[in-house]
Structure formats: C-alpha cells, structure tokens
Amino acid sequence: MSVQLNDPAVAAFVAAVNAGDKDAFFATLTDxxxxxxxxxERDLAAWTEKEIFSxxxxxxxxxxxxxxxxxExxxxxxxxxxxxxxxxxxxxxGKVSRFETGQA
Known part of the structure; x- marks a missing residue:
C-alpha cells in the first residue's frame, strides 16, 4: 500500500484481498x-470469487x-x-456492510 488507511475495517478488507485470504475477507464484512x-448490484460471494480470489x-x-x-x-x-x-x-x-467499486 502506498498510502495510510485510516479506517480499520477498510484496512482489514484491503489486507485480506491482498493476502488472498477468503476467511479474513469475509470476517471484515457484516453478515x-x-x-x-x-x-x-452483484452477488457478493460469486463476484468476489471470480474477480478477487480465483x-x-x-x-x-x-x-x-x-x-x-x-x-482510488x-x-x-x-x-x-x-x-x-x-x-x-x-x-x-466496525465491519464493511457495503462496498461499491467501478472504473475511476
């Protein structure tokens, strides 16, 4: 990471993505x-499997x-x-309840 993240939930989300750690990733999210x-709108489990983990x-x-x-x-x-x-x-x-992503 090139910048400091100041929200612990967002920082944990980014760290889990970068580690490729599904369990840690889903632990950052609300149920x-x-x-x-x-x-x-996307199916969170299907989208993250396709676009992140696989x-x-x-x-x-x-x-x-x-x-x-x-x-960004x-x-x-x-x-x-x-x-x-x-x-x-x-x-x-303290957890991510929604995220929106797209081209910047």
Whole structure:
C-alpha cells in the first residue's frame, strides 16, 4: 500500500484481498453485506470469487478520502490486468456492510 488507511475495517478488507485470504475477507464484512460493480448490484460471494480470489486480485491504494471510506486503487487481477478503480465503503459496527467499486 502506498498510502495510510485510516479506517480499520477498510484496512482489514484491503489486507485480506491482498493476502488472498477468503476467511479474513469475509470476517471484515457484516453478515448482510452487499456490493455493486460499475453501478450494478452483484452477488457478493460469486463476484468476489471470480474477480478477487480465483483471479489473484490485488489492491494498490493510490488515494484515500479524509473519512477513509473512499479509495482510488490500482486494482490488478489475472483476468483484466491493472485498472484504475474507485472503491467506496459503508462501515457499520466496525465491519464493511457495503462496498461499491467501478472504473475511476
């Protein structure tokens, strides 16, 4: 990571993605977590398996918002290569309850 993340839940999310650790990743989420990709709602388990875990997804954080809930990231996986993306997080009770990602 090239910048400091100031929200512990978001930092744990990024660390789990970069470690390829599914158990740690799902531990960062609320039981009812949801997500969207480029504005379309997605099945969280199916999307993360395809776009993160089976494709060796990695996040290099380039910028973080002052509240720590919006990241600009160079996201790389074996399917799409590297792309500039934005990730916005909703955090509830110390866990991510929703994330939205898409091209930045």
């Amino acid at each position: 009812d977590a949801t997500m969207s990709d480029d504005g379309s 494709a060796a997804g990695r996040m290099e954080v380039d910028r973080v918002s002052p509240d720590g809930h919006t990241l 990231v160079t996201y790389t996986n074996s399917t799409w290569g590297a792309m500039h993306t934005r990730w916005t997080f909703t955090v509830r009770d």
